[in-house]
Amino acid sequence: MKKISYLITFTAALLLSSHSIAAVPSSFNSAKRIAEDQIYYDQDTSFYCGCQFDFEAGPNLEACGYEIRKQPQRASRIEWEHVMPAYDFGRQRQCWQDGGRDNCRRNDAVFRMAEADLHNLVPAIGEVNGDRSNMRFGMVNAPVHEYGACEVAVSFEERTFQPPPHRRGDIARTYWYMRDTYGIEISRQQQQLFTAWARQDPVDEWELERNRRIAAAQGTANAYVGEVANQQTPARLRTTSALSLRSESSSGFSCSTRKTCGAMASCEETMFHLNQCGNSRLDGDSDGVPCESICR
Template identity: 70%
Template sequence: MYKTFFMAWAGILLVISFVANAAPPSSFSSAKRVAEQQVYYDQTESFYCGCTFDFDTGPTLNSCGYEIRKQPNRANRIEWEHVMPAYDIGRQRQCWQEGGRDNCRRTDEVFRRAEADLHNLVPAIGEVNGDRSNMRFAMVNNPVHEYGACQVAVSFQERSFQPPPHRIGDIARIYWYMRDTYDISISRQQQQLFEAWDRIDAVDDWERERNRRIAAVQGTSNSYVESISAEVEIVDHVAEPIFQSKTSSVYSCDMRKTCGQMASCEEARFHLQQCGNGRLDGDADGVPCESICR
């Protein structure tokens, strides 16, 4: 018993030592090197599409059935994607209004830290990173552009980007971390969407391990990924779904619907609360499609 207790506390002190000696990257350029060498050094799957890749040679597109949309050069390299775009980080800051991203890099220490935050960086196929740009995450309508078997859809008309189902929870939790850490506002509609995504896609083992590695390097942990009690007890951040499995099997988030396409109030509530389709609640009172949900 005493041996187990001693080993546990030794592990605690080691974690505390890592965090105490951790130093966040000083710039986006240095963050990319740190992410490659200390966080993703043994990872071989791109974030959105799941293509196998090598940092030097790029992605193997046929490993995930990826089809190039328009940009072969960018499609054949791995780039570091800001899950929360630099535009969303900076646009609420005075430095951005006075000179955009370059000015923020020169004059705003908070922006530099946020832009270089490792929690917000993931390896992505360059074409997907370029197409997404600073688009908001959403369930997109037609017309969309897709990438073969990669489960990503982009609507340039709507300026919206739909990620694959296995990444939606990761995205929500990264957004919440960035919001809380850097006091960045997100819309009510996005918040509803992320709450739904967090319920649908729970934290997995790699997300926890990624968080641990970043905490050791950078000194900050994403509390929405895990709560670590002395590196001994892990409490998952997983909420119960709003609808039971029977209902979830009847309705689907795969197709974004309007109120006119709803067969019932129950279906409308599912699409608002489970899929985050905020357009169904035009007056933001929590009741979707009031013509059928009276």
């Protein structure tokens, strides 16, 4: 099984260098430069809060009514946010389990592709990006931390991030693209939420234009946003990448019940509920190892 997984990952890496891809960014750092120069060159509105910004000067917090929660230095800059956190697409990789994000960057070509995918990158106020971290998207209950006029709410107790209504469809369509391209499982609860959000917040003109620009820059379009003329997305790349990221377990575990660590029978079962069911509470310190009393 390991040999097969290695061959699939190697094949995906070869495809990345193929001429069928226009210019897939080689790293997260290069993706940020491409996003600024080729995608957002004439855009000056942050993703979640709608604050005008300059990439060098940062966001105009006063003009948009943003209230700093705790981190003024980070709130004063624009950062590139992964809509689907690197933790979500990294924790299914062996490289992540062996050494976390830095190890994946050094040793896993498919992870680097997912981390640098322009469809998953948006400009956000640094404090909001930091507070969101790898929280799941959802509707929060108390206690809630808010940011003035910015329509974002965060519950650190529930580890839930509630985006503004006008971005919820964008988030759903991004998650579906990442799911299909990299074979990442989305829990049934999240899928239901995203379906509702996509209906409530349909595709707008900027989302369409952004999709066109990304297709021109990296050769892949998000089919949930709209078909792009001369789209260069090779189906074999999507298939190969998905296979290389999917769980190898066929144990028959089910997401139908939400289990605690005390109810788990094995480390394999805890990994299934973390990775395939999205039960992030099993990994309280977010190190990729759930129920450490069982998996250590």
